[in-house]
Structure formats: structure tokens, C-alpha cells
Amino acid sequence: MSTALLLIHGRSQQMPAGTDHGESAVADYVARKKREWLAGLAKGAVLAGRPAPDPDAVYLPYYGNLLADRIAAHERAGGRAPQLEGLDVAAQSAATSDDILLDGAAEIGFVASRRLEQTDPELAGAARDVEKARASGEEASWGDLLKPKVVRAALRFLSDKTGAPEAIITRFLADVAYYLEDDAMRDAVQEVVSASVARAAADGHSDLVVVGHSLGSCVAYDALQRYSPGPRVRLLVTAGSPDGYAVVKRNLWGGPEGDGNRGIPGVIEPAHDSLKWLNTYDEHDVVALVHPLGPLFAPGDDAMRDERAQNPSDPHSIQDYLSDPDVAAAVIDALRADAG
Structure with a gap:
């Protein structure tokens, strides 16, 4: 054998x-x-x-x-990084990268409202409302205005906690999605x-x-x-x-x-x-x-x-x-x- x-x-x-x-x-x-x-x-x-x-x-x-x-050819042709969850490959990549990134940040203690209190205090209250709703079992979305801020805060949190540069984290997420x-x-x-x-x-x-x-x-x-x-x-x-x-x-x-x-x-x-x-x-x-x-x-x-x-x-x-x-x-x- x-x-x-x-x-x-x-x-x-x-x-x-x-x-x-x-x-x-x-x-x-x-x-x-x-x-x-x-x-x-x-x-x-x-x-x-x-x-x-x-x-x-x-x-x-x-x-x-x-x-x-293949990734380079796709991007040269004007395509964007893909989304998961059944969306078109050429669609905007936010949902894919954001979901993975938020999963990882939450795993090591990221709480959006706490982070936003330091960077965007005017949005911290809205983030707390979403967190409370989710904690009670409701399906609550971050919304188009709040989500980019939450994702950006999560990315910085991940980079700070792990020492990995933000650019490497985002490129990895895109490649997994592809x-x-x-x-x-x-x-x-x-x-x-x-x-x-x-x-x-x-x-x-x-x-x-x-x-x-x-x-x-x-x-x-x-x-x-x-x-x-x-x-x-x-x-x-x-x-x-x-x-x-x-x-x-x-x-x-x-x-x-x-x-x-x-x-x-x-x-x-x-x-x-x-x-x-x-x-x-x-x-x-x-x-x-x-x-x-x-x-x-x-x-x-x-x-x-x-x-x-x-x-x-x-x-x-x-x-x-x-x-x-x-x-x-x-x-x-x-x-x-x-x-x-």
C-alpha cells in the first residue's frame, strides 16, 4: 500500500x-x-x-x-468582486465581504455600538437599537446608511486585534468570494x-x-x-x-x-x-x-x-x-x- x-x-x-x-x-x-x-x-x-x-x-x-x-481578467473587463447568496458574479461585492468580516469581528468581541461611540458617536445609538433587536430574536438590518460605517469599524477592529493589514483582509475576502x-x-x-x-x-x-x-x-x-x-x-x-x-x-x-x-x-x-x-x-x-x-x-x-x-x-x-x-x-x- x-x-x-x-x-x-x-x-x-x-x-x-x-x-x-x-x-x-x-x-x-x-x-x-x-x-x-x-x-x-x-x-x-x-x-x-x-x-x-x-x-x-x-x-x-x-x-x-x-x-x-482569472480575477485580474474579470476586473479588467469591468466586473466587480462577486457576492454570495445567489447574486450575479459581476454584482457589487459588499454583501460577501461584509458578512465574512462581521462574522470574524464578532468572534473576537466586536460590538458595533461601542466602536462607533469612539469614531461616529452620532450613529452609536442606531447601532445599539439594531443590536437590541437582534438580541431579542428579531431580524434587524443595519440599513444602507449605517452598514458601511459598521463594516469599516469592524475592519479596523480586526486589523487592530490581529495585526493583519486592512488591505490584506479585504483582498482575502474578495478572493474567497470569487x-x-x-x-x-x-x-x-x-x-x-x-x-x-x-x-x-x-x-x-x-x-x-x-x-x-x-x-x-x-x-x-x-x-x-x-x-x-x-x-x-x-x-x-x-x-x-x-x-x-x-x-x-x-x-x-x-x-x-x-x-x-x-x-x-x-x-x-x-x-x-x-x-x-x-x-x-x-x-x-x-x-x-x-x-x-x-x-x-x-x-x-x-x-x-x-x-x-x-x-x-x-x-x-x-x-x-x-x-x-x-x-x-x-x-x-x-x-x-x-x-x-
């Missing part, structure tokens, strides 16, 4: 503009990215007392240039992942461990929800995942669009004990602020486990996530479960 490791990267992994994007240059670039991931995993493996994985059994489906080029709402873009990314799985099978691998980082955790979840026949999937690992944000969760594959009921992908056949899905998060990672994922996807099910990380170099660093010995041990054990 032979198990391959599939590494699914996130957004902002495109090659620098103006550099050679030929086949050989792309291959070299992807090889460097793969080494970066494996360096973190090797450190974690040592700390966990496990051997490092075989680099020849590691696959990194690279869609970074494809995603960046992937989730633009069907052609989403399908193109999934085709890249499917091609890597097919290569792993052609190389003789019967089993698969999947690791998704950041937006890549959405891509990985989708891929497993519509998995074509291939190597058995033994474990899903997500790191720095936005899957818990309500608007993201509602738009993942695996259930009716708009319905937030999502679970562990059924295709996973656990290789080690009963663990099917391991999610790791840093509390300061702005992408993974809605955590843990277990209560949202598989409440009370020991087939899913959340691991809290403390990433030393950057809260969102994939190398730091993989260097955590608990994460590395789960990956290596799943890779070696059927060895011999």
Missing part, C-alpha cells in the same frame, strides 16, 4: 508579475512551494518523533496563476486538483492524505464532497481555514446552497484510529477567526478534532501550522498507517 500527500495551497500564491511563466519556470516555482510546506512538516515530524514524508509521494496542485489571472461564487473559476481550480489526484493514482498510490491551507481548505473540502473514484482518502487536514464563517460554510459543496448544514465529507476512510478531519487554527489568524470547526461541522463526533496552534512567525503561516508536532504526527501516522 502506498499513500500520497496532497497539499492544496490558498490564495496569493501566483508567480510575480513580469517573471517567466513558462512550463519549466512554473515547475521550479511549484517545487519551491512544495519544499516550503515539507520543511514545516519535517520540523513537526522531528518534534513528534516521526520520520519525514517521502517527497516523491507529495503532490501540490498549483492553481495560483490561474486564479490570479472562488465560491464564480462557477467557472471554481470548476477550473477543481480540475487542477483532480489532475493531481489522477497523477497520484497513475504513480501507483492507493491512498491519499489531503492538507488544505487557507482558501485551499475550501478547495479541499469541495474536492472531497465531489470526489471521483481514485485513491482512498484517509485524512483531511485544514489549517488556517475560513470554512467556519457562516457565509463560507453555506456556500461550500456538500449541501443545498444557502443551507449551512455541512458535515465531514463521507468519502474519508480513516487510516488512524477514527480521525477523519483534523483542523488547526491560531487564535490570531484572521482567516481562521471562526473556530473551532468541530462544533460547526461534526458536533460531538470524535472523527473530527481541532488543534489550537501558536504560530511563532506568522499566525497564518503554513510552515508554522505543519511544524506543530500534534499536526505533523497526525499527517505522518495517516501516511504510514498501511505501510508494510
Whole structure:
């Protein structure tokens, strides 16, 4: 039995503009990215007392240039970032970004009225009225005048609390929306992942461990929800995942669009004990602020486990996530479960 490791990267992994994007240059670039991931995993493996994985059994489906080029082409053509919730891809992006942003800010203590008392005191009373109505179970909207102020305050709050620049937060939100709402873009990314799985099978691998980082955790979840026949999937690992944000969760594959009921992908056949899905998060990672994922996807099910990380170099660093010995041990054990 032979198990391959599939590494699914996130957004902002495109090659620098103006550099050679030929086949050989792309291959070299992807090889460097793969080494970066494996360096973190090797450190974690040592700390966990496990051997490092075989680099020849590691696959990194690279869609970074494809995603960046399609987004750029869309915006050059006059399109705007997409909304979720069934609206047209070319529509204004406010609803998508705002919902994710407000979810994340609320997760770490954002209260609009308190923040507006400092920045826009004349609107604080209106914000309190909305908050009181919602607390009593009513459906209350921020309104066209108040919502932009609330969102702006939430963005500043998130940036202050996490240290992530506002521009990075807003760009991440837009890219997630593009992937989730633009069907052609989403399908193109999934085709890249499917091609890597097919290569792993052609190389003789019967089993698969999947690791998704950041937006890549959405891509990985989708891929497993519509998995074509291939190597058995033994474990899903997500790191720095936005899957818990309500608007993201509602738009993942695996259930009716708009319905937030999502679970562990059924295709996973656990290789080690009963663990099917391991999610790791840093509390300061702005992408993974809605955590843990277990209560949202598989409440009370020991087939899913959340691991809290403390990433030393950057809260969102994939190398730091993989260097955590608990994460590395789960990956290596799943890779070696059927060895011999």
C-alpha cells in the first residue's frame, strides 16, 4: 500500500508579475512551494518523533496563476468582486465581504455600538437599537446608511486585534468570494486538483492524505464532497481555514446552497484510529477567526478534532501550522498507517 500527500495551497500564491511563466519556470516555482510546506512538516515530524514524508509521494496542485489571472481578467473587463447568496458574479461585492468580516469581528468581541461611540458617536445609538433587536430574536438590518460605517469599524477592529493589514483582509475576502461564487473559476481550480489526484493514482498510490491551507481548505473540502473514484482518502487536514464563517460554510459543496448544514465529507476512510478531519487554527489568524470547526461541522463526533496552534512567525503561516508536532504526527501516522 502506498499513500500520497496532497497539499492544496490558498490564495496569493501566483508567480510575480513580469517573471517567466513558462512550463519549466512554473515547475521550479511549484517545487519551491512544495519544499516550503515539507520543511514545516519535517520540523513537526522531528518534534513528534516521526520520520519525514517521502517527497516523491507529495503532490501540490498549483492553481495560483490561474486564479490570479482569472480575477485580474474579470476586473479588467469591468466586473466587480462577486457576492454570495445567489447574486450575479459581476454584482457589487459588499454583501460577501461584509458578512465574512462581521462574522470574524464578532468572534473576537466586536460590538458595533461601542466602536462607533469612539469614531461616529452620532450613529452609536442606531447601532445599539439594531443590536437590541437582534438580541431579542428579531431580524434587524443595519440599513444602507449605517452598514458601511459598521463594516469599516469592524475592519479596523480586526486589523487592530490581529495585526493583519486592512488591505490584506479585504483582498482575502474578495478572493474567497470569487472562488465560491464564480462557477467557472471554481470548476477550473477543481480540475487542477483532480489532475493531481489522477497523477497520484497513475504513480501507483492507493491512498491519499489531503492538507488544505487557507482558501485551499475550501478547495479541499469541495474536492472531497465531489470526489471521483481514485485513491482512498484517509485524512483531511485544514489549517488556517475560513470554512467556519457562516457565509463560507453555506456556500461550500456538500449541501443545498444557502443551507449551512455541512458535515465531514463521507468519502474519508480513516487510516488512524477514527480521525477523519483534523483542523488547526491560531487564535490570531484572521482567516481562521471562526473556530473551532468541530462544533460547526461534526458536533460531538470524535472523527473530527481541532488543534489550537501558536504560530511563532506568522499566525497564518503554513510552515508554522505543519511544524506543530500534534499536526505533523497526525499527517505522518495517516501516511504510514498501511505501510508494510
